[in-house]
Amino acid sequence: xxxxxxxxxxxxxxxxxxxxxxxxxxxxxxxxxxxxxxxxxxxxxxxxxxxxxxxxxxxxxxxxxxxxxxxxxxxxxxxxxxxxxxxxxxxxxxxxxxxxxxxxxxxxxxxxxxxxxxxxxxxxxxxxxxxxxxxxxxxxxxxxxxxxxxxxxxxxxxxxxxxxxxxxxxxxxxxxxxxxxxxxxxxxxxxxxxxxxxxxxxxxxxxxxxxxxxxxxxxxxxxxxxxxxxxxxxxxxxxxxxxxxxxxxxxxxxxxxxxxxxxxxxxxxxxxxxxxxxxxxxxxxxxxxxxxxxxxxxxxxxxxxxxxxxxxxxxxxxxxxxxxxxxxxxxxxxxxxxxxxxxxxxxxxxxxxxxxxxxxxxxxxxxxxxxxxxxxxxxxxxxxxxxxxxxxxxxxxxxxxxxxxxxxxxxxxxxxxxxxxxxxxxxxxxxxxxxxxxxxxxxxxxxxxxxxxxxxxxxxxxxxxxxxxxxxxxxxxxxxxxxxxxxxxxxxxxxxxxxxxxxxxxxxxxxxxxxxxxxxxxxxxxxxxxxxxxxxxxxxxxxxxxxxxxxxxxxxxxxxxxxxxxxxxxxxxxxxxxxx
Amino acid sequence: xxxxxxxxxxxxxxxxxxxxxxxxxxxxxxxxxxxxxxxxxxxxxxxxxxxxxxxxxxxxxxxxxxxxxxxxxxxxxxxxxxxx
Numbered sequence: 001x002x003x004x005x006x007x008x009x010x011x012x013x014x015x016x017x018x019x020x021x022x023x024x025x026x027x028x029x030x031x032x033x034x035x036x037x038x039x040x041x042x043x044x045x046x047x048x049x050x051x052x053x054x055x056x057x058x059x060x061x062x063x064x065x066x067x068x069x070x071x072x073x074x075x076x077x078x079x080x081x082x083x084x085x086x087x088x089x090x091x092x093x094x095x096x097x098x099x100x101x102x103x104x105x106x107x108x109x110x111x112x113x114x115x116x117x118x119x120x121x122x123x124x125x126x127x128x129x130x131x132x133x134x135x136x137x138x139x140x141x142x143x144x145x146x147x148x149x150x151x152x153x154x155x156x157x158x159x160x161x162x163x164x165x166x167x168x169x170x171x172x173x174x175x176x177x178x179x180x181x182x183x184x185x186x187x188x189x190x191x192x193x194x195x196x197x198x199x200x201x202x203x204x205x206x207x208x209x210x211x212x213x214x215x216x217x218x219x220x221x222x223x224x225x226x227x228x229x230x231x232x233x234x235x236x237x238x239x240x241x242x243x244x245x246x247x248x249x250x251x252x253x254x255x256x257x258x259x260x261x262x263x264x265x266x267x268x269x270x271x272x273x274x275x276x277x278x279x280x281x282x283x284x285x286x287x288x289x290x291x292x293x294x295x296x297x298x299x300x301x302x303x304x305x306x307x308x309x310x311x312x313x314x315x316x317x318x319x320x321x322x323x324x325x326x327x328x329x330x331x332x333x334x335x336x337x338x339x340x341x342x343x344x345x346x347x348x349x350x351x352x353x354x355x356x357x358x359x360x361x362x363x364x365x366x367x368x369x370x371x372x373x374x375x376x377x378x379x380x381x382x383x384x385x386x387x388x389x390x391x392x393x394x395x396x397x398x399x400x401x402x403x404x405x406x407x408x409x410x411x412x413x414x415x416x417x418x419x420x421x422x423x424x425x426x427x428x429x430x431x432x433x434x435x436x437x438x439x440x441x442x443x444x445x446x447x448x449x450x451x452x453x454x455x456x457x458x459x460x461x462x463x464x465x466x467x468x469x470x471x472x473x474x475x476x477x478x479x480x481x482x483x484x485x486x487x488x489x490x491x492x493x494x495x496x497x498x499x500x501x502x503x504x505x506x507x508x509x510x511x512x513x514x515x516x517x518x519x520x521x522x523x524x525x526x527x528x529x530x531x532x533x534x535x536x537x538x539x540x541x542x543x544x545x546x547x548x549x550x551x552x553x554x555x556x557x558x559x560x561x562x563x564x565x566x567x568x569x570x571x572x573x574x575x576x577x578x579x580x
Numbered sequence: 581x582x583x584x585x586x587x588x589x590x591x592x593x594x595x596x597x598x599x600x601x602x603x604x605x606x607x608x609x610x611x612x613x614x615x616x617x618x619x620x621x622x623x624x625x626x627x628x629x630x631x632x633x634x635x636x637x638x639x640x641x642x643x644x645x646x647x648x649x650x651x652x653x654x655x656x657x658x659x660x661x662x663x664x
Contacts, residue, residue, distance in 0.1 A: 122601060127608045131655045132601070151655055187597075188655070315649035318642070 003174040008138035009034040011175050012102070012164070013046060015145040018177055021073050023047045023064060023440045025057040029077020031117060032104035034169035049440055049469050052461035054081050056433035058088020059459070061099045063437030066420050067395055069228075071152050072099040072437065078106060079117030082163075083124070087427060089159045090128040094424025095249060096222060098157035100148050108136035108165045121163045130158030138171035146179035147186050156313040157226060197314075198329035198337070206284070206308045206325050207341035213282035215304075215350045216242045217273070219265060219294075222249035222423070223287010223311065229332035230416055233286070234258070236335050240342040243354055245273030247288045249423045252413035262354045266294045268405040268554050271365075272357035274564045279353065280305045287311060287331045290320040291424065292560075300563030310334045364569050365555055369410075372525045376549040379403065379478050381528060383410035386448060386476065389532045394446045395420065395438050399431030399455035402484035405554045407450050429458030432475070436462055439471040446536065448474045453505050454483040463515045466541050474535050475517075475543045480550045481505060488553045492571070512543045519543035587637045588664050589618075590644045596657035598630030605654050606632055609647050615640075 006014070012035060016024065022045055028036045039048050051057045054076040061072025076082050082103035092099045106115040122134050131151045133144050141164075148160045210216055224233050230253055237244045237254070243262045244254050254261045263270030265277060277283065283305040288294070295301040298320055309316070309323035310331055317326045327334050369380040383406050386396070397420045398407040404421055413419055420438055422430040435449035456477055466473055478484075487501040512519035518538055522531040522545070535544045556567045596602055603622045610617050621633040638644065644662050651660040 123604065126601065126604050127612065156653075186655070187658070313653065315646060315653050317649070319646060 003176070005172045006175050007034065007038075008141050008164070008169040008171050008173065009038040011138065011141045011173055012145065012169070013038055013042060013044070014175060015142050015177060016073055017044050017046045019071065019146075019149045021046065021070060023049060024073040024075060025049045025051055025060040025064070025437060025440075026075035027051055027054050027057060027077070027081060029079075029081045029104070029117075031078040031106060031166050032075060032081070032169075034166070035075060035104070047440075049436065049465060049471075051433065051436070052464045053459065054084035055087050055429070056436070056459050056462045056465065058085050058092065058099060058101060059427070059430050059433035060437030060440070060465075061101075062088065062092050062095075062097045063397060063420055063434035064441040065098050065437075066225075067417050067438040068441040069417070070441070071149055072097070073102070074099065075102045076104070077117070078104045079119045082119055082121045085161075086124065086128070087425075089125055089161065091422055091425040091427045091430065092159040093128045093130070095422065096157050096226060097159065098152040099159045100152055100162060101159060102162045102164055104169070105134065105163045105165045107167045109167070111136075111165070121161055125161045128159070129161050132161040132163070134163040134165070135168050136165045138168045138173040141168065141173070142175065142177045143182035143185065146177070146182035150179070150183045150186070197327050198334055202325055202327055203334070203337045204341070206327065207338055209282050209306060209308060209325065210240060210242065210284060210338070211341070211343045211345070214347065215276070215280045216240070216282040216284065216347075217276050217280040217305075218242055218244045218284045218286065219247065219273075219277075219288055220244055220250045220253050220286050221247040221288025223331045224250055224253035225417065226287065227312075227331040227333075229286075229335050230254070232332050232335035232339060235339050236342055239339060239344060241344050241347050241351075242284070243276065243351065245276065247291070247294055247423075248408055248421065250288065251408055252416060252419040255414055256412040257414065262358070264408055267296070267558050267560070268409065268556070270358070270409070271361040271556055271567060272354045274558065274567060275357050276354060277302050277305070278564050282306050282308065284308045285310065285323070286335065289316050292320070295320060295564075296558045296566070297561050297563045300565065361556070377523060377525065377528065377546055378552060379406040379480075379548050380410045381525065382476065382478060382532075382546045382548065383407050383450065385528050385532045386450070387412040389529065390446055390448060390536050393444070394418065394448055395442060397421070397431055397435040397438055397447065397449045399449075399451040400426045400428045401452050401455060402488065402552070402554050403450050403452040403455070403478045405485075406478070409554075428455040431455055432459050432462045432473075433465070435473045435475075436465050436469070436471055439473050440469070446474065447472065448476060450476045450478065452484055453477060453479045453481060453503055457505075463511075463517065466517065467515050471541070473541050474538075475541070476535070477508060477543065477545045478548050479505065479508070479545055480548045480552065482550060484552070485554070487551070491551065491553065492559070508543070508545050517541050517543050519545065521545045521547065523547040587639045588641070589635065589637050590641075590662050590664055592634045592636075592644065592648060592651070592660065592662040594632040594651050594657050594660040595625075596630060596632070596654070596659075598624045598628055599656060602630070602654060602656050603632060606634065606651055609650050610634070610636065613643055613647065615643060615647075
């Protein structure tokens with residue numbers, strides 16, 4: 001029997017659907033019309049969300065991927081459509097997010113002629129992709145796409161760019177989809193026994209080190225979410241009675257209410273885990289990369305600790321911090337094995353140290369931040385109120401800056417994959433489009449996007465995506481009329497010279513009217529709870545604008561290039577640090 | 581201070597698919613770390629297979645180790661190593 005012939009555009013969409021993807025995000029243009037033509041009356045279950053800018057499509061795909069565990073897929077036309085993907089691709093690379101970015105390309109026979117909208121996406125994206133490929137013939141589509149999905153989600157996940165020439169979209173092919181064969185053809189390197197660093201020997205050494213430790217600390221990162229190792233992490237912590245700290249992206253991999261959860265490490269992290277890092281005799285770092293925002297000055301980082309580093313990516317070992325025991329493997333696999341030998345130790349003194357630091361932070365930071373006074377609202381108060389009213393199935397998506405740090409510090413993380421933010425790249429404008437993707441992948445969750453007035457306006461056009469798609473996102477704007485984090489640094493390190501950080505904003509309430517999105521504004525403590533409840537219970541999307549005090553800083557803080565011992569709690573002390 | 585530290589000559593060899601984009605990925609790693617490359621050889625060893633050899637001088641052996649690890653991470657590379 002003769003096989004059915006289909007064109008390349010249809011082959012592409014069939015392959016995406018066969019990989020279990022139900023939603024893609026994109027924006028059409030001349031060179032990608034054949035794919036949009038197929039989407040016009042696509043008989044399958046694949047939905048397309050029309051964004052308003054291609055950057056939004058990648059962030060939406062990231063939000064979809066991080067909140068569902070699937071691969072996010074986005075499509076754009078050649079040239080400017082493709083180059084608008086760049087920030088999102090770089091963001092996905094830094095945060096190990098599996099996305100496939102498909103960009104159209106001019107006909108294969110026109111490559112290299114400076115044809116209208118021709119841009120070399122392969123050359124441009126080499127440093128910011130895990131893998132990229134140009135498809136110039138329809139016959140390559142099923143196999144290369146299967147390989148792209150495999151590479152994007154396996155090992156340390158990351159972005160893959162596929163540049164698809166127009167002729168490949170319209171040529172006809174007998175469609176055969178055999179992902180197993182395609183992946184075998186990749187000829188991926190097998191890890192040799194010498195390289196395979198999960199051995200009975202290093203598991204034994206790590207277990208012994210943890211068992212003999214008086215002051216151990218687990219630092220859990222994004223790798224826990226990627227390897228689905230939440231249960232194993234908790235088991236290891238409970239069985240060994242070991243406190244757990246998380247990185248910014250690791251927040252939520254252990255419940256905020258868990259008694260062994262000591263909080264977030266890093267520049268604006270909690271006092272307990274940062275102080276414990278400096279006192280610990282053993283640190284078990286799982287799926288985290290010792291980013292400069294976590295370590296501060298590496299020369300003074302964890303001076304007393306022997307470090308066990310678990311990561312699937314061997315290039316992370318010794319990149320920033322040298323570890324005594326390096327285990328290159330999937331976090332879940334290693335934690336399962338560690339659980340087998342871990343012994344319970346009392347460690348009351350160590351846990352009391354954590355409690356004491358937690359209490360110190362409560363008194364110095366939390367109480368004053370959350371106390372009601374006569375002044376304008378504080379960002380912390382808004383975030384804390386969201387956690388109280390939004391239900392346990394909420395997914396918080398933050399933008400970048402002070403709003404992100406207040407979210408990280410004052411939210412309660414009570415579900416897995418309940419926290420989506422841009423970590424490594426720190427991409428302002430991430431919040432709104434990422435929330436669109438989260439909403440597309442989680443229609444039964446309450447998706448709350450928390451943004452500052454700067455970041456919101458960086459991808460504000462995605463309000464149109466919300467309007468047209470009918471997806472539900474609860475937007476909270478922390479409006480202080482400043483680029484708050486940059487202003488904070490100008491305040492602390494540049495003698496309050498607020499250069500280009502004050503924003504004169506539009507009337508956001510009128511803007512919401514234009515987009516037919518119900519909205520409200522809150523400026524006082526008295527109304528806060530009621531307004532948050534109104535937002536949460538509203539049917540469909542809602543926009544809540546919180547007018548917060550203008551010159552508020554996030555504390556505690558460890559200034560860049562200082563050690564974790566140099567925690568500052570308030571403005572006065574910092575001026576001694578000058579402009580560092 | 582780095583200027584006065586003794587530099588060594590490193591030869592990194594990588595085996596993988598014979599593709600020009602892999603060469604770009606490898607050279608980008610040197611560019612990012614600002615390590616000057618003395619020579620770079622890219623040749624087909626058998627059908628579809630390629631050998632990449634890069635010679636550079638630096639005092640930072642740790643950087644070279646990191647580059648080798650990153651080269652190993654390139655999807656189409658099967659093996660990478662260095663010698664002094």
